[in-house]
Amino acid sequence: MSNSDNYESVVTSASQDIAKFDDHRKGALGHFQHMLHMTPSLVPLIVLVASIIIFGIAIGSNFFSAYALTLILQQVQIVGVLAAAQSLVVLTAGIDLSVGAIAVFTSVLMGQFTFRYGIPAPISILLGVSIGTAIGAISGWLVSRVKLPPFIVTLGMWQIVLAANYLYSANETIRAQDIATNAPSLQFLGNTFKLGGATMTLGVVMMVVIVAALAYYLRATAWGRHVYAVGDDPEAAKLAGVNVHRTLMSVYMLVGLICGLAGWAMIGRYGSISPSATTGMMGNIQSITAVVIGGISLFGGRGSILGAFFGALIVGVFELGLRMAGADAQWTYLLIGILIIGAVSVDQWIRKVAM
Amino acid sequence: MSNSDNYESVVTSASQDIAKFDDHRKGALGHFQHMLHMTPSLVPLIVLVASIIIFGIAIGSNFFSAYALTLILQQVQIVGVLAAAQSLVVLTAGIDLSVGAIAVFTSVLMGQFTFRYGIPAPISILLGVSIGTAIGAISGWLVSRVKLPPFIVTLGMWQIVLAANYLYSANETIRAQDIATNAPSLQFLGNTFKLGGATMTLGVVMMVVIVAALAYYLRATAWGRHVYAVGDDPEAAKLAGVNVHRTLMSVYMLVGLICGLAGWAMIGRYGSISPSATTGMMGNIQSITAVVIGGISLFGGRGSILGAFFGALIVGVFELGLRMAGADAQWTYLLIGILIIGAVSVDQWIRKVAM
């Protein structure tokens, strides 16, 4: 050993203390800030609660009625499910413009399989969900293997699925009454039950279950960590030993599957099956809005799926609240634009204060 | 100086050669690969030329007529201008969902200012473009100062502008004949001239000029370099001495201004002024499609505006070609979906081969 290293030997007697700093923020506020810092999805939750309170004060008891509050849940159920799916893709730094189209297409498939070919409804549902998953698999493969940008893959897929939907269905609507008589299981998720005075539908329950399950898997399993890692820096994730291809495939397939379930939920909610449902055109933008309001970064790797769920609810509260307050349709549209920006500004501000 | 450093002194006699490697690719192919590598916008250009040739063969002389070929230019002029604006935002790692809405709104403003308040048309045009710029400035400020995600800012702006557009115009269309009689300068960009047998409009000329000017400024000026740097890594750009705020503001304002010009071009192209023009709803997706097909990365900092221009033309060629070939609308959408994915795959493949 050359003698040039001698000076390094003193480190053997170096101090072994761990650096400690005083926490300069004390008491409840400090505690609260720490909580926000640790659980970012609290921020959209705060915005949500605040907007419910504000609308409640502005509109009065009508808004706090069990009917209005459960109505919000019912109205956001489709977007909520799609937002859960969208969150997954966005966490991997992707985006899925085809979620709404897949949901509508699978609902059409379930209906047509049952009514055109006479396949028993439960099997049609299974087939519909499987085809949704298969569409997701194609997108995933194009993103992961062919290395196409997710935006362009799902943009193409959106057009393809939507067009296929019209072509296959021949634009035919299947009536709610026909479904109720011949294939009630298609409408299964529309069934209601009472929960302390409020009416809930099974579709709402499904939404909550999907969100909760995804939140758990993203947080507590290796798969979830890999989803975040792939979104954060795919190159680093690959070098660190994540099977990026498998992770991406699993995400896109799961998204297709959840969209299939959303398609089933649509039949429950709207009774009939219509290929021209607005979700096919707007489902993507609505779900992305929820995701972004919920604080998930479009650059991937940051955010929580609960945030996206609260984001969907925030939009739902705004929409219903404004309509109940008597704003007309055009003004509602304008105000929602302002409130989207406002909600995210508040979100940003809370994060800053909490830092 | 401690003696441990002596070994470093030998470097004074180190070799001063610059590393040289043989170029293992020779001849025309190698040259071509190098060209592709240096000028990435060549790739969409190749796809464009290929698709023109394929449609030409499939459809025959109708497609190669001067009328059809200039028609493509006329049909893409609005999307082309919007795509140029969109490119700027996307290069800064943003996205602008409001471009189409701003274009429609400014066209409505130009018309209403002239017809409702009797302001001379040239001044109305100026006012319209200024308001477009102001809207861009608001978005830019929200993105740069309040640090909101561009997606959410422009999503909100989209809704706000579109609703304001309906509210302000009272859904009234201003008829082409009235404009032609009372305020022909609003339709100025619709004027045609002959160019070797083909009819061109001034709107097409404006599109080409905007694209060329932006291409020049992005490539050859400090501002252009800053736009790329901000998109590449805003933190690094800031540390390296770029005024990130000013760059973002200039980009969003320029985008607003170009959208205002697009609004003027819309009056030229469609003759009338209609608040319900589809560009308000679809302009964003169409321009983003062009940008992405043109090879600009949605993550910012990479790509060229010429690519976006070619991207817009590719979509235009597909749409006109498929329509002329007699494909039904839904089949057209389906095929365009496939072709979008196909075009980008080819692009990806060429880049890979060219590496």
Added chain:
Amino acid sequence: MEPILKGRNLVKRYGKVTAIDHSDFDLMKGEILAVIGDNGAGKSSIIKALCGAITPDEGEVWLEGKRVRFASPIDAREAGIETVYQTLAMSPALSITDNMFMGREIRMPGLMGKYLRKLDRPKMEKFARDKLSELGLMTIQNINQPVESLSGGQRQGVAVARAAAFGSKVIILDEPTAALGVKESRKVLELIQDVRSRGVSIILISHNMPHVFEVADRIHVHRLGRKLCVINPKDHSMSDAVAYMTGAKLPEAA
């Protein structure tokens, strides 16, 4: 003796640049092999070709006498080769623990782990904290803080700790002490020797000649994309090594 990890005639081109130019590589069992060379000589490139991070355009890689074709770093890792990349390969937004266990997470025992695939966080956290303490990274206060909030040196420490904890046959370290302080560098050098004494072979890329000469058994000198020579630190001085790698002097017999 057959090398544990062997590369033959490796070539990698990036456009016009030839990063690896028909280079060979030999790592013997149980040794510490240092790789030195100028910036841009191709050191990082060649070790990436060995551990599956890049696929060489030409050439072959052998592990323990068997021809291997690593399609990805995962394959190499499963074969027992662990790498600390120059870029560190960390997910900035994830915690230290998550990063350390990326791709080999530990599941809870029992039903929770089996059916719900729940991770055993307490166990992973304890392990991570132990490994970091071994390296003396004591300024890290919270094992669950995201990697992006660490200083450059702390981050490098985490990457080294990860490789040392999991490498079974070969550990490759690409400039592991570049951003580390004196104390922390010492710890890494000790750790390297420690790991070697467990029978693991080590490749160490470094620009720090005193460190190289202190720990290396053999020194691979890389120049302009290829192996120039391999020297024994006992027979050569630092000046020789620097002279070879910079091209100031030619080695006797390559």
Added chain:
Amino acid sequence: MEPILKGRNLVKRYGKVTAIDHSDFDLMKGEILAVIGDNGAGKSSIIKALCGAITPDEGEVWLEGKRVRFASPIDAREAGIETVYQTLAMSPALSITDNMFMGREIRMPGLMGKYLRKLDRPKMEKFARDKLSELGLMTIQNINQPVESLSGGQRQGVAVARAAAFGSKVIILDEPTAALGVKESRKVLELIQDVRSRGVSIILISHNMPHVFEVADRIHVHRLGRKLCVINPKDHSMSDAVAYMTGAKLPEAA
């Protein structure tokens, strides 16, 4: 003598971590001041507070006896302070030339430059190539290649060249030789001394003690977020310095 750059009572907190803990800082005119300290001691943080990259929560900064409040690194740059950050602050997709001139591009003379604001590329390229050659970064083949295609060391060389070329009063270098080879490190040290001889004051953060003791006029020892002491390399040994910074020994009078 009044320091050219002075910090007083600086504080910066990140959540619970206090990166700068009521620390002072003094840089004299024309000197090379080395800053040493453990990883995470807060060296990068304090120089960032001095050059406007972060805004300190408390405390004051003086430049040449005048109180300054840099809102951004641009302000500091205009005041003549140039910094090489540990993260380098490069735009990966842009070329070497673009990066070197970022924020101070040269326009063409004449009308083209005045009205069309066209950049004078040949001039910028020549300048960039000259500066890199001074540093001996000869493996860079193409001055217009994107920075992301450079090796880590090459990238660092570009950043140092940029600061050296433009700094007029103070140049701050945060571990500038961390990824550099022996030859390139030498060049950087020579360059530092060269720049100093032009009258520019230099702050050098480094973990390389021999380098620090070779070039520094004074050594600022940073520990746990604050200035522990400033020592003269002529009066103290490397062992002393390392002992102070690691907490093995306390300095006589702080």
Added chain:
Amino acid sequence: QEPVKACLITKTDTNPFFVKMREGATEKAKELGVELSNFAGRIDGDNETQVAAIETCIANGAKGILITPSNSSAIVGPVQQARDAGLLVIALDTPLDPVDAADMTFATDNFLAGEMIGKWAKESLGDKAEDAKIAMLNIDISQPSVDVLRNQGFLTGFGIDVGDPNKWGDEEDPRIVGHDVTQGNEEGGRKALENLLAQEPFIDLVYTVNEPAAAGAYEALKSVGREGEVTIVSVDGGCPGVANVEAGIIGATAQQYPLLMASKGIEAIAAFANDGTKPEASDGKNFFDTGVKLVTDSPVEGLDSIPVTEGKDLCWG
């Protein structure tokens, strides 16, 4: 000799109404040996795509164009361009503005259709019409002309002052609970009525712009258990819609005849290509009226209507 080329340009190709129109045109075109190309906008109100479609027809050398304009006045310029190029242009379903911008219009009177269901609703509510609570479910906030015509027609028929007849939403009658938009589908119908029910739970009458929106509105009523107590009226007369009238979901609907419009249109183009004759308008009108009929099983006095059984024979979806 080359076959005669014709174009059909509809607002969208996702609404069953236009799908039927296309079927009628296709069948007739086959019969007459006309080569038909179909075009459609992307969404309701899509003027731009229709302009591009007209341009394509000219480029393709078509003899005539059948168009349901998305924007009656905005499309006038390109239509003129086509007529200048020697094409026969016939507006289907919706007239151009001005009407004579097209060579002829084959249309239903949408205002009349609205008026019919308005009158029917008023009569069947009887005394309750005086203080009925009415929900108005329209298409879109961009207020395309069918949307406005049907809406204002309904209000006129019901005896409510419409204010500006060129827009909906400016009425001040307290009986109107509110306007909402549905995109003309079930999804929008349900959500829109839910919103209005949250404002006013005791709605008596629901106007819907078309039958899918009506079906959605019914689901909303069902979810609050008021499906038997509320009257829904609608426009269109598609087969699922008529079936919903039969099932008592919709009280009355005004039926249109898209198949007829389209096949007449093709005949006209064939004739024009043959000897240059142009079609004539109906007596006393400036367009060729293809008719609209009220379909209901509870007819009211003084108002012509056909029973569901007949409506089913004539329906188109």
